[in-house]
Amino acid sequence: MRDYVIPFDTDNIPKEYVDVVIVGCGVASLYTALMLPDNLNITIIAKETYKETNSYLAQGGVAAPCDKENDMKELFFNDTLTCGRGESDVEAVKILVNEAVDNILNLENLGVKFDKDKTGKYLLGKEGAHSVSRIVRAGDFTGKSIMEVLYNQVEKSKNITIRENIFVVDILTYKNKCVGILVLDNKNIKSILSNYIILSSGGIGNIYEHTTNAKGINGDGIAMVLRANGAVSNMSYIQFHPTVFYDSSHNGQSFLISEAVRGEGAILYNENGERFMEKIHPMKDLAPRDIVSSAIIEQIKKQIAPCVYLDITHWDEEALRLRFPTIFEFCMSKNINMAEDLIPVAPRMHYFMGGIKVDINGQTSIDNLYASGECSCTGVHGKNRLASNSLLEALVFGRRIARNIESKYGKSTKIDKNIRIKNNDSSYKILQDRSSITKWMEQYFGIDRTYYSVKHLETKINNILNDTIEIDYCSRDDIEKINAVMVIKAIINDELNKKLSKNNLINAN
Ligand SMILES: Cc1cc2nc3c(=O)[nH]c(=O)nc-3n(C[C@H](O)[C@H](O)[C@H](O)COP(=O)(O)OP(=O)(O)OC[C@H]3O[C@@H](n4cnc5c(N)ncnc54)[C@H](O)[C@@H]3O)c2cc1C
Structure with a gap:
């Protein structure tokens, strides 16, 4: 596998340097940025605007045991584990449950208004597999309400810069350490070097023909980590x-x-x-x-x-x-x-339960690289996410990343600004049209997939990987197609590895 999708030499392209760079501008990114100390110089890069994120689309709300009379942390813990079909990471779920209410209060301190009755009690929603009503909500537009407040706060923060409509191509690594990102800004390649890099690039929805996800959500960050030989987890969930x-x-x-x-x-x-x-x-x-x-x-x-x-x-x-x-x-x-x-x-x-494998502080297998939100796999969701646990996961683990970076900053050595990274491999293009690929996912990797349908998909994907051409210039569309195919390949491998060890016949659930 190639480490990068385009040729470059950081000595011959524009170079910037910041303390922390975050990829994406959904809830995971904006909240983490706000939780980081304000003496750090932070840049957020996203390929679409903040309104074109899954975060902005979120309707139902955020799960949290706020109702002290009728809910308990233990109940929420059990509901999350039961829904995850026994495959959740117990330590991560404990953290999710214990830190939930604190992060809701934190959002309110930042200015988010949740629905409450006249006495100030939350009007809690009920959703699937929750044994009690525990969804803190703002009408049926909770994501939009949270995002507008966070975006506003970020815009007011002097230490945070948001740059939308810039495409991140790859993470830059040097001796198994992440040292920055490579971006495509209006067809120009640039590098942004940084001491800490956080991927908050969202899920994978658009590798399918039909999805609830926002249009740019394509598994890009996960593909970047795959190229850098970083660890991913539960890719078939x-x-x-x-x-x-x-x-x-x-x-x-x-x-x-x-x-x-x-x-x-x-x-x-x-x-x-x-x-x-x-x-x-x-x-x-x-x-x-x-x-x-x-x-x-x-x-x-x-x-x-x-x-x-x-x-x-x-x-x-x-x-x-x-x-x-x-x-x-x-x-x-x-x-x-x-x-x-x-x-x-x-x-x-x-929704994607799998993703970039992280520990309880959001640290990936690559030094200095963190991941948060839907692109990450903390393990809390196991095989099946409990409704409204996704925004919560982005908040809880985003804040933990901020605290982890804060505890390290100043103690760890800063990256060398003169570092030179080169890739001499040429670019390539997958010839198969994108719409056929997303149709195959729908057809062969749906809810009722079988061992045979997954094997059939595997053959098709292997064939298209053998049908590529070398090109001089790789567009955003070309790179997104490569990313989608890399993610699909990892999904197939995970499905076959997991199921083949148990049984030759796959039932999706
Ligand atoms: C319709 C809908 C309703 C939902 N309702 C709820 C709900 O009520 N409660 C709940 O808990 N969850 C809900 N979810 C799930 C939840 O909204 C998401 O899991 C969560 O918002 C993900 O946040 P995020 O910050 O990780 O990613 P996103 O909000 O999706 O943001 C990803 C960001 O990464 C950027 N990006 C991606 N690739 C690149 C690249 N190559 N270069 C630069 N930028 C890049 C994108 O432009 C975007 O800014 C819902 C999801 C959908 C789709």
Whole structure:
């Protein structure tokens, strides 16, 4: 495997130097930047604007045991472990649970307004596999509310610079130490050297044809770590959200119908008007996501319609507009009035439990390189993430990274600003078109994948890796395609390694 995707020589390209550089501008990045000491010079680089992140799209909220009367840390701990199917890292889950409320209070101190009643008590949402209501929320636009506050705070911070619409190509490594990043800024290659590098580059949604994820989310940071021979973990653990708005005329980013809608009593029906979750799990429509998604796929196989239906018509229009303004407006734009009509939904790729392997302080296997948020694998989610634990993970472990860097800063040696890194390998281009690759993921690595479908995908991916050409200039699109294919290859390897050791026949869940 090549270490870098483009040729360069840091002595012959523009070079900058900062104390900390962060890739991405979602919740994981912005919050970590704000938690770092303000005497550090921090630069945030992102390939899209802060509004084009999964963080901005988050609807339901942040899980946290804030209700002292009805919730306990132990209950939250158990729900997270049960949902993760016994594969979560217990130490990481303890940290997540213990530090949850503190980080919610911290967000409020920064200016985030969560929904509360007149007495100041949180109005908590209920979501799948939670034994009590514990989702701290801001309407059905929690991500947007948090992001607007964090972005504003970052803009006000004199020590933090945000640069959007700049593409990060690779991390720069020197003697198994990360020393900076290589960026593509308006077709110009530049290097940014730094003492500490944090990848907060998000998940992998767009390696699938259909996903709830924002358009740039492509596994780039994970591919950078793979090229640098860093460790990744649980690469085959992909979450499909059960209730994504079904629209036959639409590919790419699909609209999520938050689990909070089922939390408020919405019921799933098949095309014959029959409830089906009652027979499958004691939590019925609020069973863990992997179980509900598999059940929907089974219904779709048995019926003509390619979707099932969500019914919340027992609520009146005014109440729905108030509780779910974003979802209500979206459905209206599709001529569906949630108070009168059923919502067509189907499972779609939503979240990545795997990623860059990190310890409880967000440190990767490469010195000076940290990872936080969806690109990282802390192990808290195990095989199946508990709803609304993702924003929480980004906050808890982002703050831990900031504290870890703070404790080291000044004690560790700074990187040599005159360091020279070169790559003489030429660029290459994968000839296969991107849309075929994302269709294959949908077809061969979905919820109902089998050993044979994964092997078939493996052959197709190996073939396209043999069909490349050398090129002089590698565009952002070319690099993103390479990144997507590298991530897919790692996903296939993990799936085959994990399952082959147990059984030759794969059932996704
Ligand atoms: C529709 C939707 C609803 C959700 N609702 C919830 C919820 O209610 N509660 C919850 O806990 N979780 C929810 N999630 C999951 C959660 O939003 C995400 O897991 C979380 O926000 C990820 O944050 P992040 O900062 O790691 O990544 P993101 O917010 O996705 O940000 C990634 C950043 O990396 C940048 N980037 C990527 N590659 C490059 C590159 N090569 N160069 C430069 N920049 C790059 C992107 O531009 C972006 O700025 C939801 C997800 C979706 C899609």
